[in-house]
Amino acid sequence: MGTEFGLWGVKVSLRPQKSMKRTGWFIFFLILAASCLDDPDCFQLNNNYLGISFFVMGSGGADTLKATEIALSGAKVVYADTATSVALPLNYSTTATDIIITRADGTKDTLNVTYNAQMQYVSEDCGSRYILAGLKVSEHSFDSIRLVSDVPTKSGGTNIAVYRCPEITTMGLTLQQLYISGTSTQSATTRSTEINSITADFSGETFYVDKTASTLYLPVNLTDVKSSYTFDFADDFGLKDSVRKLVVNYKVQEIERYKQCGKQKFVDSLYIDKIQTTFDTASIALDSDGDSLSTIQDPAVVNVKLLRCPETNLTQVVFRRPNTTTTRAIYIQSITMDYSDDILYAGDTTTTVKLPLNPNSTTTEFQVKYTTASNTATVTTTIAVSYTVTFSTLFSGCGVQNTYSDLKITENPNANVEVLTTNDVKFPAVTNIAVEVN
Amino acid sequence: MKSINILLLVLCSSLAFAQKDTTAVIPADTAQSKWYIPTGVRIGTDALSIARTYYSKSFKGWEVNGDVDFGRYYLSVDYGYWARDYASDKGIYDNDGNYFRVGVDVNFLTKDPEKNMFFIGARYGHATFSEHLVVEGIEDPVWGTLNENLQNVNINGHWFELTTGIRVKMWKFIWMGYTARFKFGLGTNETGRLVPADVPGYGRTDKESVWGFNYQLFFRIPVRKSPAIITEKDKK
Numbered sequence A: 001m002g003t004e005f006g007l008w009g010v011k012v013s014l015r016p017q018k019s020m021k022r023t024g025w026f027i028f029f030l031i032l033a034a035s036c037l038d039d040p041d042c043f044q045l046n047n048n049y050l051g052i053s054f055f056v057m058g059s060g061g062a063d064t065l066k067a068t069e070i071a072l073s074g075a076k077v078v079y080a081d082t083a084t085s086v087a088l089p090l091n092y093s094t095t096a097t098d099i100i101i102t103r104a105d106g107t108k109d110t111l112n113v114t115y116n117a118q119m120q121y122v123s124e125d126c127g128s129r130y131i132l133a134g135l136k137v138s139e140h141s142f143d144s145i146r147l148v149s150d151v152p153t154k155s156g157g158t159n160i161a162v163y164r165c166p167e168i169t170t171m172g173l174t175l176q177q178l179y180i181s182g183t184s185t186q187s188a189t190t191r192s193t194e195i196n197s198i199t200a201d202f203s204g205e206t207f208y209v210d211k212t213a214s215t216l217y218l219p220v221n222l223t224d225v226k227s228s229y230t231f232d233f234a235d236d237f238g239l240k241d242s243v244r245k246l247v248v249n250y251k252v253q254e255i256e257r258y259k260q261c262g263k264q265k266f267v268d269s270l271y272i273d274k275i276q277t278t279f280d281t282a283s284i285a286l287d288s289d290g291d292s293l294s295t296i297q298d299p300a301v302v303n304v305k306l307l308r309c310p311e312t313n314l315t316q317v318v319f320r321r322p323n324t325t326t327t328r329a330i331y332i333q334s335i336t337m338d339y340s341d342d343i344l345y346a347g348d349t350t351t352t353v354k355l356p357l358n359p360n361s362t363t364t365e366f367q368v369k370y371t372t373a374s375n376t377a378t379v380t381t382t383i384a385v386s387y388t389v390t391f392s393t394l395f396s397g398c399g400v401q402n403t404y405s406d407l408k409i410t411e412n413p414n415a416n417v418e419v420l421t422t423n424d425v426k427f428p429a430v431t432n433i434a435v436e437v438n
Numbered sequence B: 001m002k003s004i005n006i007l008l009l010v011l012c013s014s015l016a017f018a019q020k021d022t023t024a025v026i027p028a029d030t031a032q033s034k035w036y037i038p039t040g041v042r043i044g045t046d047a048l049s050i051a052r053t054y055y056s057k058s059f060k061g062w063e064v065n066g067d068v069d070f071g072r073y074y075l076s077v078d079y080g081y082w083a084r085d086y087a088s089d090k091g092i093y094d095n096d097g098n099y100f101r102v103g104v105d106v107n108f109l110t111k112d113p114e115k116n117m118f119f120i121g122a123r124y125g126h127a128t129f130s131e132h133l134v135v136e137g138i139e140d141p142v143w144g145t146l147n148e149n150l151q152n153v154n155i156n157g158h159w160f161e162l163t164t165g166i167r168v169k170m171w172k173f174i175w176m177g178y179t180a181r182f183k184f185g186l187g188t189n190e191t192g193r194l195v196p197a198d199v200p201g202y203g204r205t206d207k208e209s210v211w212g213f214n215y216q217l218f219f220r221i222p223v224r225k226s227p228a229i230i231t232e233k234d235k236k
Helices: A018-036 B002-019 B028-034 B049-056
Strands: A006-007 A010-013 A049-056 A067-071 A075-080 A084-088 A095-103 A108-123 A127-140 A144-147 A159-163 A171-182 A185-190 A193-200 A211-213 A214-217 A225-232 A244-260 A263-271 A281-284 A302-308 A316-319 A330-335 A340-344 A351-358 A363-372 A381-395 A400-410 A418-419 A429-438 B040-046 B061-071 B073-088 B089-106 B119-142 B144-171 B174-188 B209-224
Touching: A067 A084, A108 A159, A108 B119, A127 A144, A127 B089, A127 B119, A159 B144, A171 A381, A193 A214, A214 A225, A244 A302, A263 A281, A263 A302, A302 B089, A351 A363, A381 A429, A400 A418, A400 A429, A418 B061, B028 B089, B049 B061, B049 B209, B061 B089, B061 B209, B073 B119, B119 B174, B144 B209
Parallel strands: A049 A159, A171 A302, A316 A429
Antiparallel strands: A006 A010, A049 A084, A067 A075, A067 A095, A095 A108, A108 A127, A144 A159, A171 A185, A171 A214, A193 A211, A193 A225, A225 A244, A244 A263, A281 A302, A316 A351, A330 A340, A330 A363, A363 A381, A381 A400, A418 A429, B040 B061, B040 B209, B061 B073, B073 B089, B089 B119, B119 B144, B144 B174, B174 B209
């Protein structure tokens, strides 16, 4: 007796049969398990964070806020840093918070917001939480803002997008070193360079005094259609003359692109004056799509690449223990050359040196005077080499350059100098010569 | 969570629709003419509410349930009282109020001669309740110490439920059963700063849906004889 029903052919009865009991228990424990999942999580209960993101009008990218202080409703202060967005705690005991942002340049912006703040009990363990919603901007001093979401968050996100007018005043430059990797692959890499100063010729203002940098941002002259800069490098940036000149030409348009900003000057059609520019190679940079970055943008992008041609005549010498490949440091008193009065590496302690071959000859002789940790008497070693010089265009911007190959030792009275199998000079330099040091 | 809810309901539905009637046959003319006339009224109470009132310090409540049959359809009405009282170092919260639910259950065991029941149904729920929250000394690193004393008085909440369960005849007029409730679509009409945390009859409000469960004891009052049922055995 009794009604039977089944699950896909499995008979189950309301009479106390085993299968029905099993099904009942299954459902019961499933419900129990589901209800256990409802335990609240006590972490970060309040959604009282206001997310503000910063942008520049007309730019898809984020703007960087450089703030020294962010004050919230009077005395409450959050110390800020450099950021493209900030999450600020709103006062949930009231329905308004006033925000004052002090920038690194001393300027201030205000943002006053109102909202609904409600409270809800969560659990004995967690206590209560504040629920904020209905966010509105009552007042602000920014160029423009947009309310993205009126519900404050628990930690981040964007509630308000702040836009500022673009300031088309800054050009980006990068310093790069050209080289050939492998046998023929041409490459360039950013080169961190010591700078004495960079002078904007149109204003006389100096930048990057005694700084080391690979990317530079310099102002452009908006009252003219060209800007000239004088670079004074601490190292020679590829040539003996450490002072280089860069001249860029461009078009300046004064138009009202954004209503909030009024008429502004915009710079485009940037190009290098190759006659007055004295860098090895200078060119307009390309974006990831291969398009020329000839428009000055805000935030600033790298518009100009300043490239250093490779030094093709540097042969590398290694000092090592006799009959081993173990390097040995020497205290160099001087390294002199037979074609120049220059003294190289004086006072340095090193295991390798890069020595410039004479570009106007097929032989060069170096005199290396040094001491070692175990021998304080000065030792003089002569490195006399011959080589084959050929002329080739490695980089179009660098013109015809000498290349050096087939190095040979021409004098070796102490039998302590040898040319290695890598006997062609490369860029960057590879070890061509080994000197045994006792 | 939603997938578990759906799984449960699908499972129950599968059980019900897979019913095979192999033991009883109702004469066609009887079933057609008197199906809508109730055969009895069941009145019961939720044993879990009574047990929780006894064992839990934070809950007091009771619930009465009733249903009446109209063929395979049952009009179901619940009425109850529910009070919470939570106290800890993080605050004091209490609420109390009454609620009712009304809805229809569909019985999938229509051929059972003892009117045992496996059902799926729907309810509309409504509660009138008050609540009170006191919090003292909330320490916020930016905004300092905060104190709150908030209340809602005689506010309303309403919601919907999908239900499933069984009713089994135990002895003469005594019936037992359980009801699983999937509650959703809660709306409340508070206007102040306090957001309801717990609605009588519904439960916690911080999720979009919640589960409820009743284990019920019924007393069935028959009002007329059930239509005669001829079983296969009787035919032979």
